[in-house]
Amino acid sequence: MPHAARPTQLSPSRAGDFKQCPLLYRFRAVDRLPEPPSxxxxxxxxxxxxxxxxxxxxxxxxxxxxxxxxxxxxxxxxxxxxxxxxxxxxxxxxxxxxxxxxxxxxxxxxxxxxxxLQPHRTECLVQTTLDDGTQLKGFIDRADVNRDGLVRLVDYKTGKRPPDRFADKALFQMKFYALVWWRTRGTVPTLLRLMYLGDGQTLDYSPNERELIGFEKTLKALWATMREAIATGEFRAQKSKLCGWCAHQARCPEFGGEPPTYPLPTVLPGLEMPADALPLQAAPVEEIPPP
Known part of the structure; x- marks a missing residue:
């Protein structure tokens, strides 16, 4: 079995895993179980x-x-x-x-x-640490910055554009990137664009500071819940239509399986909390050079 990990940061994909099914998040981010690629x-x-x-x-x-x-x-x-x-x-x-x-x-x-086009950067790493210690990390497919300093963040999708009722779920990733960009650059991106190559359509959104502040609170609350699960090992299985595509049904209680034994958090001498629950002191990091 792969070496278990102690996640210390939040990415859009892992946040999506936890929201879909906490046990799936555990299998991928903590147990690091292999999954055959499709x-x-x-x-x-x-x-x-x-x-x-x-x-x-x-x-x-x-x-x-x-x-x-x-x-x-x-x-x-x-x-x-x-x-x-x-x-x-x-x-x-x-x-x-x-x-x-x-x-x-x-x-x-x-x-x-x-x-x-002359992109500012492609496949660019962005990361930062919020004021409560929540560490965010992600990779943006493309960042465009024009001469006036207006920013467009672009992500390519090989599927088809989802119906409008699922737009918020699709834009979660882009709002994540916009928040990190704003916190590290001081500029709110003008446009977030998802390009769906499966049908040639786009999904555009223009965020604002007020919305990103609210989104930041959402991420902090989500990471607090995730940290609690990491500390206690309590990752519940959440059954849904997406289970049909999951590679871990044999280990899932919803399908008669049993997860691997959870490795309890390491407790440091003299402390009553897990090492991974200690407050973070890292300074914000920004990997994109100025234009």
Whole structure:
């Protein structure tokens, strides 16, 4: 079994796991149980890699032909990984899966012209520590900053745009990024954009300071709940329609399984609280250089 971890920071994906099912969060963030990758997940990894490499080229070379030519070498890198070997067994250059990757890349060019853009940064790490010690960390697919200092944060999705009733759930990740950007840069992003390559649609949102303050309180409360679960080992299973895609049903009580023995938190000598519950003193960190 992989070495158990003591999570000390919050990311959008792990926050989503906990909100979906606390036990799923434990399996992924604490027990670090392996999960077989799906073809859809690897497809997303490949498309993101191509679009990141695209912006390493001079603007004039960012063409559909050039981007499509990048797919094969990036695919070869994935195929060489033992983690993906079985998944790609039998796939060739004419497979439906690879044609799907090409369609997603072509759809991107129908949504915007990368030759007209000069991103501030792609695949950029942002992280900070809030005033209560909550540590936030995430990776933004692309950050655009224009000459007037207006900021647009962009994330690529290989699926289709969700219905409007699910917009808040979809935007959770982007609000997370906007909050960290604001706390580390002092500027509220003007626009948050999700680009859905599955159908060529976008989901845009413009946050404001008041909203981000409220969102910050939500994250603090969420992390406090998560820290309590980490300290006590009480991660309840939450059954939903998403259970059908979970790789851990054999260990889930909802499906007759039993989770691994939870490693209790380490208690430091002379203290009555777990080491991972101690207040954090780290200063805010910002990994994006100024424009």
């Amino acid at each position: 073809k859809a997940q690897v497809q997303g990894t490949l498309v993101h890699a191509v679009l990141e490499r695209l912006y390493e080229l001079d603007a004039g070379r960012r063409t559909p032909t050039q981007a499509l030519a990048m797919i094969e070498p990036e695919w070869s890198k994935l195929q060489s990984s033992p983690e993906y070997a079985a998944l790609f067994d039998g796939l060739d250059d004419e497979s439906d899966w690879l044609r799907g990757v090409r369609r997603l890349v072509e759809t991107y060019f129908s949504m915007e012209d990368p030759q007209r």
